[in-house]
Amino acid sequence: xxxxxxxxxxxxxxxxxxxxxxxxxxxxxxxxxxxxxxxxxxxxxxxxxxxxxxxxxxxxxxxxxxxxxxxxxxxxxxxxxxxxxxxxxxxxxxxxxxxxxxxxxxxxxxxxxxxxxxxxxxxxxxxxxxxxxxxxxxxxxxxxxxxxxxxxxxxxxxxxxxxxxxxxxxxxxxxxxxxxxxxxxxxxxxxxx
Numbered sequence: 001x002x003x004x005x006x007x008x009x010x011x012x013x014x015x016x017x018x019x020x021x022x023x024x025x026x027x028x029x030x031x032x033x034x035x036x037x038x039x040x041x042x043x044x045x046x047x048x049x050x051x052x053x054x055x056x057x058x059x060x061x062x063x064x065x066x067x068x069x070x071x072x073x074x075x076x077x078x079x080x081x082x083x084x085x086x087x088x089x090x091x092x093x094x095x096x097x098x099x100x101x102x103x104x105x106x107x108x109x110x111x112x113x114x115x116x117x118x119x120x121x122x123x124x125x126x127x128x129x130x131x132x133x134x135x136x137x138x139x140x141x142x143x144x145x146x147x148x149x150x151x152x153x154x155x156x157x158x159x160x161x162x163x164x165x166x167x168x169x170x171x172x173x174x175x176x177x178x179x180x181x182x183x184x185x186x187x188x189x190x191x192x193x
Contacts, residue, residue, distance in 0.1 A: 045088060045091065045139055045141050046083075046142060046156075046159060047088045050084050053152050053153045055080050058076075058156045058157050058160070059076060059077070060153075062160065064154075066110070076160050078168060079164055082134070083134060083137070086138050088135060091140055096117065096127055096129065097116055097118040098115065098137075098140050099113070099143045099145065100112065100113050100154075100158045102149070111150075111158035111161070114126040114127055115129040118143065130163060130166065130173070131173060131177040131180075142155060
């Protein structure tokens with residue numbers, strides 16, 4: 001197999017399969033060896049969606065999925081406005097992407113937010129991302145699948161719900177993360193005795 005230019009790695013490489021599929025996302029590459037999905041993905045980080053939506057519409061979508069959250073409207077609005085001012089963290093195409101699925105459990109439907117490996121379609125791994133710093137959240141790309149199945153307002157609503165699960169101030173979320181890490185470390189220490 002000869003070398004091809006891989007836009008995923010941004011270099012000449014041997015990652016393209018003989019059949020013309022990108023080894024990362026399993027999409028057919030174009031006639032000069034570039035993965036066509038990369039351009040789609042690069043244009044859809046969370047901060048772009050935040051700039052395209054209106055908070056009132058996001059909140060109406062929030063209460064569609066989580067009716068009890070209307071009482072937390074002020075907290076969500078504060079976070080929404082804060083996120084729109086944050087400089088996004090550095091993110092590249094090999095980092096986790098935000099994925100939102102519609103899940104049905106015991107007759108109830110809800111939105112499930114997680115991090116996924118974007119160019120490993122065979123991976124079933126789902127990562128909790130609720131404790132990520134907010135600058136990382138706004139810099140993360142949204143999976144194309146998520147963009148295909150949900151309107152922007154519902155994606156933003158799901159992300160707001162997930163990232164504020166432990167509080168409406170980033171410090172509160174990070175404090176909760178530290179508490180959980182301490183409990184885990186203490187447990188691990190007692191198990192080694």
